Amino acid sequence: MNINVVRPRDLGDSERARWRELQKADPSLDNPFLSVEFAVAMDRLRDYVRVAVIQDGGRIVGFFPYERHNFGIGKPLGGFLTTCHGLIAEQGLHVDAKALLRACKLTVFDFDHMVAGQPTFAPYEADVRPAPVMDFTAGFDAWVEQVKANSPKNLKTVRYKERKLGREHGGLRFEWASADPEVLRTLLAWKSDQYRRTGRVDRFAQPWIVELIDLMHAERSPDFSGILTMLYAGDVPVAGHFGLRTATTLVGWFPAYDTEYARYSPGIVHHLQMAEAAAGDGLHMVDMGKGGKEYKDWLKSGVLYVAEGRISRPSAAATVHWMGRVPFNKVRTIVMDRPSLYKAADRVLKGFGRVRTSMQQQQESPNSVVKEPTGAR
Structure with missing residues (x-):
């Protein structure tokens, strides 16, 4: 085999066509984060993006997109932003994994959302976890019946809130694949507020991520598109989502809602309407990604599997990286596996978010007075 490393932007038309051909030939690769369009967009914004082009007998047999950081530290393309790589x-x-790393000039490669079972990476999988999906291959009505079987009470409650929201605020309207940039700005503002409110880092404080979302929103092709959805009560937007799709799979990415309407559970109402619109547009699946959100267990009608693991070549950089990363990964896995711990961690983060928001409001108030702590010097 011959492995040649290039920037995604340098791939020719025939190479991009081969990438799409390989992706379509394997159902496990039907994920927009594995699409060549996503790799090219990332390359426009980040200098550390690369792709290994793997050839056998002069014929391209594979592509390996990745990020190469300082000291040869390798990360999946998109890192913490994505829910699938491979x-x-x-x-x-x-492919011999360590030979692949050597060709890519990497000393270590960590992964946490790898397509499970890939022969190259399977020997290095330390944990395999389910990612819940909404599966519409048997039809939308069959999916609704599965949701009802998962929890009849939840479905009844959400449908009641859906009717109540429409009745009290002028009727509901759902928009699929909105092209309006102002609608996108509204959604991202809600999401930023959610990050701060729940103690998370606001991803959209990084301009390149906002630019990436804008690039993805502008993508329109049969094989890859950004999909912006919005639920309106009357003429007022109340909940939305931005994600990426292939011809048959939509990946959940950035859902958010207006907290003024929280009592109506607009996020879940939106997801039910989004599912119907997705199925109506020919999608077979909505991949919700692994994670500890209870609504995913309720809405799921199937699962995919993603793996966590690590590959390294002997080096000082790999050792230092292991010392900093492995303990965190173990703690995260323990928390994700235990609902009680996940809820406790979520409460702590939300408490931190409330304190941080309160402090910011005090600092921004023209009449606020910052008091010196007792005993301070």
Whole structure:
């Protein structure tokens, strides 16, 4: 095999066509984060994006997109922003993983959302976890019946709130694939507020991420698109989502809602309407990604599997990286596996978010007075 590393932007038309061909040939690769369009967009914004082009006998058999950071530290393309990564290759292709790292000039490669079972990475999988999906292959009505079987009470409650929201605020309207940039700005503002309110880092405080979302929103092709959805009560937007799609799969990415309407559970109402619109547009699946949100267990009608693991070549950089990363990964896995711990961690983060928001409001108030702590010097 021959492995050649290039920037995604340098791939020719025939190479991009081959990437799409390989992706379509393997159902496990049907995820927009594995699409060549996403790799090219990331490359426009980040200098550390690369792709290894794998050839066998002069024929391209695979592509491996990744990020190369200082000291040869490798990360999946998109890192914390994405919910799927892997080798886009002929089914069953096995590449020596350490030889791949050597060709990519990497000393270590951590992964946490790898397509499970890929022959190249399977020996290095430390944990395999389910990612819930809404599966519409048997039809939308069959999916609704599964949701009802998962929890009849939840479905009844949400449908009641849906009717109540429409009745009290001028009727409901759902928009699929909105092209309006102002609608996108509204959604991102809600999401930023959610990040701060719940003690998370606001991803949209980084301008390049906002630019990436704008690039993705502008993508329109049969194989890859950004999909912006919005639920309106009357003429007022109340909940929305921005995600990416292939021809048949939509990936959940940035859902958010206006907290003024929280009593109506607008986020879940939106997801039910989004599912119907997605199925109506020919999608087979909505991938909600692994995670500890209870609504995912209720809405799911199937699962995919993603893996966590690590590959390294002997080096001082790999050792230092292991010392800093492995303990955190173990703690995260323990928390995600135990609902009681997940809820406790979520409460702590939300408490931190409330304190931080209160402090920001005091600092921004023209009449606020900052008191010196007792005993301070």
